Amino acid sequence: xxxxxxxxxxxxxxxxxxxxxxxxxxxxxxxxxxxxxxxxxxxxxxxxxxxxxxxxxxxxxxxxxxxxxxxxxxxxxxxxxxxxx
Numbered sequence: 001x002x003x004x005x006x007x008x009x010x011x012x013x014x015x016x017x018x019x020x021x022x023x024x025x026x027x028x029x030x031x032x033x034x035x036x037x038x039x040x041x042x043x044x045x046x047x048x049x050x051x052x053x054x055x056x057x058x059x060x061x062x063x064x065x066x067x068x069x070x071x072x073x074x075x076x077x078x079x080x081x082x083x084x085x
Contacts, residue, residue, distance in 0.1 A: 004064040007036040010055045024054040 022029040
């Protein structure tokens with residue numbers, strides 16, 4: 001998936017626990033965990049706004065787009081580098 005979720009990075013920077021953020025945002029810790037691990041299929045703008053308020057950040061701090069290598073079929077990961085042993 002080319003979309004990278006950085007919620008855990010922002011939590012660490014703010015020295016905040018997942019449960020505390022979930023409480024501040026008004027969502028369950030389970031739903032926040034689904035978002036944090038990249039398994040969420042969608043995020044409401046209102047939730048994104050509350051996340052940014054609670055973490056004092058911009059939406060771009062929470063998400064990044066990791067562009068796949070040219071010529072790679074969509075959804076396919078790049079091959080791992082092979083090292084000689």
